[in-house]
Each structure stands twice: as C-alpha cells, then as structure tokens.
Amino acid sequence: MAFNKITDEVLAEIIAIAGADNVLTGAVELEKYSHDETEDLQYYPEVVVKPATPQEVAALLVLCGKHNIPVTPRGAGTGLAGGALAIMGGLMLAMERFNKVLDIDERNLQATVEPGVITEVFMNKVAELGLLYPIDPSSKGSCFLGGNVAHGSGGPRVVKYGTIREYILNLEVVLASGDIIWTGANTLKYASGYNLTQLFIGSEGTLGIVTKIVVKLIPAPTRDVLMLAAFPDNETAASAVSAIFRAGVIPSALEFMERRGIEWVKEKEGVYFDLKDNAAAFLMIEIDGTDTDVIFGEAEKVNTVLEQFGCTDVLFAETAAQKEEMWHMRRIMAVSVKANSIYKEEDCVVPRASLPVLIKGIKDAGTKYGFESVCYGHAGDGNVHINILKGNMSDEDWNTKLKDGIREIFELTAFLGGTISGEHGIGLVQREFMPIKYSPIHFQLWRGIKNVFDPAGILNPGKIFN
Amino acid sequence: MAFNKITDEVLAEIIAIAGADNVLTGAVELEKYSHDETEDLQYYPEVVVKPATPQEVAALLVLCGKHNIPVTPRGAGTGLAGGALAIMGGLMLAMERFNKVLDIDERNLQATVEPGVITEVFMNKVAELGLLYPIDPSSKGSCFLGGNVAHGSGGPRVVKYGTIREYILNLEVVLASGDIIWTGANTLKYASGYNLTQLFIGSEGTLGIVTKIVVKLIPAPTRDVLMLAAFPDNETAASAVSAIFRAGVIPSALEFMERRGIEWVKEKEGVYFDLKDNAAAFLMIEIDGTDTDVIFGEAEKVNTVLEQFGCTDVLFAETAAQKEEMWHMRRIMAVSVKANSIYKEEDCVVPRASLPVLIKGIKDAGTKYGFESVCYGHAGDGNVHINILKGNMSDEDWNTKLKDGIREIFELTAFLGGTISGEHGIGLVQREFMPIKYSPIHFQLWRGIKNVFDPAGILNPGKIFN
Incomplete structure (x- = not known):
C-alpha cells in the first residue's frame, strides 16, 4: 500500500472542513496521538483532526480518498492491540468531540450516544435512572464507547449479560465514499438482510467511521455479593470455573487472577486484605440480582463448588467500599504490571x-x-x-x-x-498471528468485505490483516 | 440472472455425488419441496438432493457453479417469507439428513449440532441435562436449527434470553467455491477480525451452506409463572408492555394477542378458559427463574403495572397442563388463522x-x-x-x-x-418492500458482500434483494 503524504494544499482543505482549532500538526501536540496503550509502540500521524459532525467526517474521508491518504480513527487511545496507531502516517481522525449522550429513551430502554462518550460516564448516567449498560472494560473510566464498538469490547459482566453484540442495536456510520448510513434499525430483533451492524462491531475502523450508536439498556440489578476465593494453584482455580455454571449459577462476574498480579497491585496501591501463603491463584466472583436471599443462596452453591475444587479460603467484600476496592484491584492490574x-x-x-x-x-x-x-x-x-x-x-x-x-x-x-x-481486537500487534487460526480463505473473504466498503483501502490500513 | 437447466448429464453427476436414493425428480416427490409455509406460493425445483456430508454439499455447489445452476437450500420448509422456494428452479439442497446432535459438551455448556436437527428435539435433549437453548419459534416442533440460523429466528424468550445471535458461536459452512470453513471459534467472545458467524446468521442461504452449528447453552430456569391479562383494546394492552420493563422486570415471555386470534384457536381446538365480553386484547406474560418467591414478587410487580394500564382481568395458568395449553394456544395461532x-x-x-x-x-x-x-x-x-x-x-x-x-x-x-x-426474514415476499427502509447504498453493500461469497450468484438467487 503506497499512500501519499499530506501536502500543504490538502492541509488547507482539512482546516477548511474542521476548523483550524481542530487540526493539530505540531510534534508536541501530536505526541499524545502517537501511541495508545499497546506496549511501547509509537507512530506519529501527520495530522490529527477532531471533527464534530458526520458531515465533517464524510468530507474528510472523501478528501483522503481523493488524495490517497490513510485515515486512522482513534477513540480514547486505550487500545491494547495497536488498532489506533497511525502506522502509515496520514490523517488521524480523533473522535473526542463526538462526546454527547444524545438521548436516553426510558420508555424503550434505549440510548443514542456519540462514539466519543466515555463508557463509565454513560454507565453512570443510565445508572441514575436505574438502568444498566453492562459492557465495562477495565478501562471504562477513560475508554470511549466508539472504541468499544470497534473492538467488540467485553469486560467482566459479559459472562452473565452477554457481549456488546447484544447491546448495540444500530450504528450511524460514514463510509469511505462519504455516504452516511444507518446500519440497521433501532430494534431488539433484526432479520432484514445482512446484518451490517454486527459486521461493524469488531471491524476496528477498517470499514467505516461510527458517528452514532444506538444502545440497548436493561433494568439494573439492585444487590450483589462479591467474593474472592483462594486456590493453591492456577489449574485448580481454573478447573472450578466451569463447575460453577454446571451448578446452575451464572455469576455476574467470574474473574481469574494469579497471585503475582495482586501482589503488584498491593505494591502500587495497597489492598485491604492479606494474601495467605498457600494462595497462588484467585477467583473473584460476583453474583447480582434483585433479591438478597436468592443471591445468598447462589453464593452458597458457588461456595460448595469452590470447596469441592480445593479452594482454601473465601473472602467476602462486606461493604460497598470493600467491593469497590476489590474491583479496583482487578481493574488496575494491567496498569500495575505495566508499571513494573x-x-x-x-x-x-x-x-x-x-x-x-x-x-x-x-x-x-x-x-x-x-x-x-x-x-x-x-x-x-x-x-x-x-x-x-x-x-x-x-x-x-x-x-x-x-x-x-x-x-x-x-x-x-x-x-x-x-x-x-x-x-481486545487484532489491530497491529496480533495481525501476524492470525494465520495460526485462520486459513487463506478467511483472509480472502475478509479482504473481499473490506474492498466492498473501502475499495481504496484508506481506512485504518494494515490492521487486522494485511 | 439467467441460469441453466439441469441436463441428464448433470443429473447423473448429482446422483454420483449423493446417491440415487437421495435424489428426487418425480413431480409427486417434488411437491413437498415446492412450497414452504408462505401464503399459497408454489415453485418446483428441478431436482431435490439430500446430501449427508459437507463434502457432498461442496461437490454439489462446485457442480452447480460449473453449470450455472441455481441452488436453493431448504430446512424443514416452515419459513414464512418464501426463503426456501426454488423460484429459479434448479437444484434444491434439502438438509434433512444433517439430523444429528453431534455433541453436548456439559463442561463448556456448548453443543455441536447439524442444521437438520429439529429445534424442539434439540431443546428437549439439552433440557434433560438441566440446560436451556432458548430460541424457540412457534414452529419449534418441526423447524430445523439450520433454518433458524439462516433466518435469524427468534421466538418468545428472546425478550429475556437474547437473540439467536448470542447462542450461535461458530458455524461450519460450505462456500460456493466448495471450500469448507469454520466461520469463527467455539468461544463466548470473539474479537478476531470480521465476524463471519454473525454475517451468516440471517443471510438466508445466500452466502453459503451451514453444515455444523456450535451452540451456547445456559442453565435452565426451574420455575415459572404464566398469566394472561385481558385489556379493553389493543392500544391499552400494547401500552402496558414497556411499563413492565420500566418496573424492573424482564419477563421470559411477553406476548400480545388480539381477541380474534384466540377465538380462532378456540374454534379450531378449544381452549380451557372463557373470554370475557370486554376483553379485546391480551398480554401473555411468563416470568421464570429459580426461586418461587422472587417469581411471585415479580408477578406482583407486573400485576400492579397491568392494573395501572387498564387491565380488566388476569388469568393465571395454575397447572403444568394449563401452562402447556396456554402456550399451545399462542403457538398454533398462525395455523388457526390460516385454516380460516x-x-x-x-x-x-x-x-x-x-x-x-x-x-x-x-x-x-x-x-x-x-x-x-x-x-x-x-x-x-x-x-x-x-x-x-x-x-x-x-x-x-x-x-x-x-x-x-x-x-x-x-x-x-x-x-x-x-x-x-x-x-422471519425477507426471503421472496418481503423483498419488494426493502427499499422502504433501505437506501441504494445498503443494496450496493449487500450485493458487494454477496459477490465476495458467491460471485456466480448461484446460492438462493432472488432472495432478500435482487
């Protein structure tokens, strides 16, 4: 793929579209946009643009298509696979000004959101109404909903509430052609032709730019139990996992952690409990619902399974503060490891x-x-x-x-x-490993699909597959 | 689209691939395959073939590609949009011999199933193990899982348990090229390139032929409450629906029925209860779970909402037999109307x-x-x-x-x-209405995708879009 550099003439057109205040070109300003959270990788885009409307995005894509300039869309830059790295230079489309929750429709339990809204900000907003949007990656405090859609993000509650694919009902996207379409309908079910919404989820910005997201919401659970179970080794802990489901319980979170991970969190921030010497691996289990008795009953069932599988110790988070601290420990584990x-x-x-x-x-x-x-x-x-x-x-x-x-x-x-x-997605760093799982036929189909949406290949080139 | 007829030479090759016992050509034998459940439409295929392996399917597709013969895949023929009608003649691929449940993996709560397995047969098999596969269309007693995948089928429990998209993890498909691939992985989450599994769901046999299905299972609920609420008019009943969710309850079914529908079922089979004179519309509400107190508590909440919305009468199905009869009434409504x-x-x-x-x-x-x-x-x-x-x-x-x-x-x-x-899908009969919702750009993208998978256009031509 040979792309062109952004010339002064093209830059002038970019500024004309998005406004000078929303176009960055200086090295200092660009630094922030030269990396995401993937390892220590760094690639500078030539220009960062912060559009605010689908029409601006469309004009930028048409311009880049005309001049054969690569476009790298970027959310909050919290990705772990290098999906938002401008590996070919070119234009970076920073979506941070798409930061509005446009509508929360309580009658339909749906919301319409722009892709630059921070996941946790949105979750808190709907929580105030007694509603749940359950897709919360560890980075929820900083990642964007648009990035979550692009990567098919998950988080701990997928295990009970389903993947992001169940919660994204419809997308407004700008195609490489500059056309702006809705991928589907604002409905809970859909059997009306190829499901473009599902195709866009996990497509990592290679098929088009998401500019609006229609999200499904559900009534929020009102109670939960959170426990941390210690095991003498990794395999024992991991073996208990499938037995919990077989006992008829679907926890709202079922997280595995090695001792070393917790130790690093302890070094970085301290946690309120001690690790016993014989505890090598942990399962953190949350059970939520609306009824205390039921939740405790399920916790009891889980406890029985844990004992059968050689769990040596179970710690319950008693207070809201302890629950928050236990969750915080799990969430900052990657950051704590990275600090070392x-x-x-x-x-x-x-x-x-x-x-x-x-x-x-x-x-x-x-x-x-x-x-x-x-x-x-x-x-x-x-x-x-x-x-x-x-x-x-x-x-x-x-x-x-x-x-x-x-x-x-x-x-x-x-x-x-x-x-x-x-x-996490494939992005840049997992690309080379894809042939381990997928055949040349898969690549051929993916490339074919890519070509339908982006025949010039300007959208996030070099990601997922070559 | 101009296709060729099946010549005697091609027929001989078809027989060589699938065996003479599995190739039908006589008008009497073909009659069953000339219609599905869509209106009174009838189209005869030239030949019906019943392959039993992915390799036979592959050989048939390659043969039809070579001779430009249209291929119409068919499950149980219970479709309501004409998706399984051989509108161009040609070869009908009847999948009824793909009728084995290959594996039920209790440790992973997954099953591997062939597409010709009857949905209810599969549901009953996993129910014996305390497990639930919740996608049960009204036709569950006769429809095939493969048809359900092809149409993105639903059923009453989607409202609580999610759509078929959450339950289909991976598909073995035969492409028009004769290549046999798995679309994804046997995993609950997937962020590894364009999601071909999701693309195949709802593609109505136009992109390839599904030959194996990996399905997610969940622990089955053990208790339920079923009620029928009567309302003075349609709008009142329909208005109560969204209020039930807003009250924090997610029923396992929430069905609407007009009085006339129930009357026709009564005429056809009789039902055990009487309809009061002022009852014009009904909501049938099921709440399931594992705890009787919780279920009754939720039923109480629902009742309060129903009263607020002008419900005049609530009938509870008390016994298992009454529940079954109430469900049966709902399920045979289409058949009862059709009989009239x-x-x-x-x-x-x-x-x-x-x-x-x-x-x-x-x-x-x-x-x-x-x-x-x-x-x-x-x-x-x-x-x-x-x-x-x-x-x-x-x-x-x-x-x-x-x-x-x-x-x-x-x-x-x-x-x-x-x-x-x-x-239900788009199939043949809804095709002409698609431009009401979708733009020429959508059609262009769909056609592009179709062309990637089936460049000769032999797979179920004339369905979904032209």
Missing part, C-alpha cells in the same frame, strides 16, 4: 473448560522460552489476559525468541477451539 | 414503546384498504406478526390494493425506527 516492566499483552479466549489447559500451556511456554507472565481475566468466558514481562530478558530474546513462545500459546489456543482475541 | 382464510403474514419490528402506534396504524390501514387483520406476537421485543386475511376481498384487490396497505404499514414501521422483519 515492559510487557506484551495477549487476550486468548477458549471454551471455558479448557482454561486450565491453556493456563498450564502458557506457563510451560514461559519456562521453555524464558519469559515470566502474569495471567488474569474473564475466566467465566474462557478469556485470559496474559501479561508477558520483559523483566531480565535481553532485547534480542524479547524481539525474536518471545514470538516463538507467543506462537505456541496461540497454537494451543486454536487447538482448544479458541481464538487470538476475545475482546 | 388465505392470508399474508408480516413480521414488523419497532422499538417496543412504539407498539401501540404501530398496531393502530395497522388497523387504520385495514380500514382504508379494506382488509381484516389479526395481530399477535412478541410484544416485549416490539415484534408483531400481522396476519392479513383475504376474507371477502376480491382477487384483484388482494393482488394490487393490498400491497398499498402493506406498504403503508412498512412506511410507518420504518418511521418508528423499526424494520421489515424481526425474525
């Missing part, structure tokens, strides 16, 4: 009962290739985040040998019926 | 709070264009099935004037943010 070492993060997902095998395989790969890892994540979904630490690894090993280790982990993941990413 | 008159069925879906407006609009259109209709359906999803009766309408009016009325109903549906079909 250069790291890579993988996001493997497998059928949940295969989690013990996957986690053992990750550790075995570490032993074989000489890397340390901290694993945690959404065990109830079979989705594990693997933080691979550079630690004492030489730069050479980090850049070469490590890849063989990662490759082995993905091969095991694919063998178990899983795939490369459960909720 | 030639009819057309529409499947509009709107945001649920707009249901009263839609239903009023349907009745107004009937008055204006001289047709009678019976409405019922999944009110909790804003999805209404409109049975339009020919009754005393002249053939001429039925074939011309009626369309103007239907067009007005769809225009209102689109105006309300809804769309043409919520769960």
